[in-house]
Amino acid sequence: MARGTTRAARQKRLRNARASLILCGPAVVLYGGFIVLPAILGFAYSLTDWTGWTRTPHFIGLDNFRELVRDTRLFDAVRFTLFETVLIVLFFTFASMLLAVVLDKLRVMKGLIRGLFFYPYVLSILVSALLFQYMANYREGAINTLLRAVGLDAWTQDWMGDPRLVPYFIFALVAWSGVGFFTTLYLANLQTIPVNLYEAARIDGAGPFSVFTRIQFPMLLPTLTTNSVLALITGINLFPQIVVTTQGGPGYRTFTVGYYIYHLGVLNNRQGYAAAVSFATFVALVFIAAIQVALLRRRQVSL
């Protein structure tokens, strides 16, 4: 009798294990083999002097990281990336919130107007980049043509080629494509605010401004946390937009860290060093995000 149960139990266990293998196997193999493994290999490569796809890498210990702390071009890239990130985070956390509050007030054409602001998000990065390059072009672009047409020739600028303006060009591109996404997250949160809070405020004679500061803003804090972290990730990983617009130029003005890694690893065959840079930035990103979440969470509780 006891024997029979154990055999049945063993058989059941075996069947369960096989089911787990069928259900989980494909996902584990693919994700483990082509996302996790390269991430780990990346760390291993960062300890080598690997240059060129065909050459064998040699172990050089922490030399890449020693080079990294003295790499002025990397520091310029970090500075530019952080500058863009600050703009992006501020814009996506606060401007989108404002836009969401205004859109939430609409009575008619709600869907249409929301749809317009969300639309750029469904376009390819390449499409938005090409449109923006056209708008910003010095000789033929729409902005300058418009300015010349109304006699404001003095205002025309090389929006994309001027080293002082190009950071704002990149920012505008990112902001334009993403604002609808972040606004939608706020709108979803606004819908969860109970109606009786607004009614109470109206009875108390609160104007739109105090409704915003006393009711909406505090209620939106959870989404503010989410949005600021997502915006942070967008900013730090800023990279495809650079490839399709400025390619780091003019000069090295718009090198972001992501573009620098691509420049080293894919274009210039410095795979070992590129791996070191990407590993270091990844650690930095996780660190910054953790601090940000911790700070925002604390604020949420205190309110």
Place this chain on the structure above:
Amino acid sequence: MRKRRIPLLEVLMLAAGIVFVSPCLLAVLNSFKTLREIVLTPMALPESLTLENYVYLFTGVKLARPMLNSLLMCGAVIACLVTAAPMAAYSLMRRRMATGKVLRVFFLAGLTIPFQIIMVPLLQQFRMLGIQFTYFALLVHYVSWGLPLCIFIYSGFMATIPKELEEAAEIDGCGPVTTFWRIIFPLLAPCTITVVIFWGLWIWNDFMQAFIIMGTSKGQLVFVQLWRFLSDKYVKNWNHIFAGVVVLSLPVTVLYLLMQRRFIKGLTAGAIK
């Protein structure tokens, strides 16, 4: 008093929204003009509608084949994702697996890994497997890249399905795999639609990862092809660029107009709560 103030806000926001998407409207308008006209009078209506730019896309840029490639790639990746991801999510969420908790963290970690960090080693891996610069490599990459987010979305949805259904199926003698396909998978349909929209759009629009993994040598997906032909020049042929942008955004735009709500819901589903 109040009634008169409200439409003002709406009209204002509608105008703002139209200005906001004006680069897209300008692209449509200018795609019917000659290059000369675009440069001289970008805002004016075209003097005579020319379809030359669109013809060039299919004769000069040869966009028809890449469009088919992209479509097939979307289909293949989605087919893999909507089978592998819910199976894994089901296993992680519902079955008492010894390794369940570890695996959950393992997949969740994938949401934080940026592409730059795996880019270089991944190319080397594909080289060692002898599949570099192939559609197969890109397919493998897209599926692995999509898995963590899909598993995350499916796991969240799985919590809303009552457990009694599975228990009943188990009593009836269904094994876990049969239970999943017969009982659970059909109930996950709303989630599957989200995944189809999200990744279909993502892969159709993707330029960067396809460009890095496939190179520019052999067959191409649409946006890589467009970039190769129209962006890599000092002189920009805006007329062709606009036609290309319009053609490649058209399918997306039509679907967006038809199913705006679903789109917005699907695209924001990935945002971590």
